[in-house]
Amino acid sequence: MSRPYRSVLYIPGSNARALEKARGLAADAIIFDLEDAVAPAEKPAARDTLRAALGQDYGPRARIVRINGLDTEWGRDDAAVFATGADAVLVPKASSPADLDAVAAITGDTPLWAMMETAAGMLNAAAIAAHPRLAGMVMGTNDLAKELGSRNRPDRLAMQTGLGLCVLAAKAHGKVIVDGVFNAFKDEDGLRAECEQGRDMGFDGKTLIHPAQLEIANAAFAPSEAEIDLSRRQIEAYEAAIAEGKAVAVVDGRIVENLHVDTARKTLARAEAIAAMGGQGQTAPGQG
């Protein structure tokens, strides 16, 4: 992964104030939303507002535009307008590779991301992840819960199968995958717990709905100081073992083999990519 996606902040495409504010927020990526966060009557104007906003400098933050579905009256125009000017187009309710083909027919070479939020999408996750235009996947846990008729629990029991299938699919095809939103944006402990769960599962980051959520997600999905220190010591010990003609080292009472060293190198690369994001006009959440 060449850039971090710890924090992926949704911003309604109709909200000029939030669009401006986001240029100084500590988000790794922004999803500029034209779908559920924008009322039907505001959709055409939101497209214009967003087009103008994307002419501004968003620094190192990845700029992803979520269009309306092609089965709506706005989807085709959204796709045509944002075929250029953003880093990627996010396809809502992607249920099969054909949904991506239909958008790609309008957006051409622009990278696509897929909202993974339908039961069919879960079952077709591997085929969606394999799509040649696809760069990343976003869990849409609200829509998925709606379709499943499931109940919300802190452990996200009903989501586990879908979350796991999508992580497997993304990793099998080398695509980025970010977790769904945590709706109770004033509940910091709840958000922290859900970020930790997502990180433990292998997600690259979390989608967010409010700037107050940025700091928690950025911390949860970054390698900790302890992980960085351990990675350095594993690499050092393994290289010393190899120099002595051994295939295995031991660090802190645990074996270190070549696969562990691969993980350690990825951890250090991730920390470097995160460091490269810093100091570029980013302010603490809630400020600016």
Ligand SMILES: CC(C)(COP(=O)(O)OP(=O)(O)OC[C@H]1O[C@@H](n2cnc3c(N)ncnc32)[C@H](O)[C@@H]1OP(=O)(O)O)[C@@H](O)C(=O)NCCC(=O)NCCSC(=O)C[C@H](O)C(=O)O
């Ligand atoms: C949830 C909100 C409606 C809350 O808005 P508000 O009451 O205005 O919050 P605050 O007063 O606390 O805002 C403080 C300042 O922060 C700015 N702000 C708020 N939200 C954002 C944001 N997302 N990005 C950038 N800036 C933001 C406010 O403008 C205030 O600034 P200032 O004027 O300087 O004080 C609101 O947060 C919101 O609309 N959030 C996004 C909602 C959204 O995008 N929803 C759709 C995506 S989620 C989804 O669809 C999930 C998926 O598809 C699924 O199925 O699960």
Ligand SMILES: [Mg+2]
């Ligand atoms: Mg949704």
